[in-house]
Amino acid sequence: MPSSFEDENEGGIEIRTARGRDWPSVRQFNVFLANRMGAMLDLVRRFETTDVRVVSLTVVETADCAIIRLVPSDYERGFEVLTQAKLPFTESDLLLVKLPDNDQPLLTITKALLGGEINLSYAYPLLIGVGPMGNTALAIHVDQFETAVTTLQNQGFTLFTETDLRD
Missing domain, CATH: 3.30.2130.10 (VC0802-like)
Known part of the structure; x- marks a missing residue:
């Protein structure tokens, strides 16, 4: 069920949050890694040693860093893995x-x-x-x-x- 709330200033207009969308999507993590030996191994190991699987992955590399775009099998658990690792990341649909x-x-x-x-x-x-x-x-x-x-x-x-x- 979509999340919503009523705001007195909005005259009872229903506002839907991003998590309350009623269309199909998945969340992708965009992880920023230093472009150094073993950084990708460390990232993959963090997922593969849990019950969360990386179901999709692509790498965008630059001279200084790499952006690893990945979709985990479980968004919430994937968020926990990245947060606990203190890796910088953003999310996108x-x-x-x-x-x-x-x-x-x-x-x-x-x-x-x-x-x-x-x-x-x-x-x-x-x-x-x-x-x-x-x-x-x-x-x-x-x-x-x-x-x-x-x-x-x-x-x-x-x-x-x-x-x-x-x-």
Whole structure:
């Protein structure tokens, strides 16, 4: 159920918080690591020695640091792992789109986004199968999140949620 509250100054207008959204998404952590030997191993070990799995990962490297974009199997526990490690990170929303069962799944997804005039900032595959059928999926970051959800759902795409990652 979406979280909301009423503010007397707003005349009873319902305000929904980010956690109360009623559309599918997953949270991605953007972890900032020093570009040094063993930093990635340390990060991965922190997850792999718990029951939290890294289900998707990509690395953006620069001369001074690396940004590790990752999706954990359990958002809350992933947050705890990173906080306890005292690693600097931010969070962002992603869509997890089931790859269509056709010969050109990436083309199909990108054409759908173009049709909705949605800019695809970046994408990367999941390392595990998602949902009860173990479906292959693509994690995507877009400039117009709500529009992308509506566009993809209206065209019959399956979008996964954080609950699907835990199953």
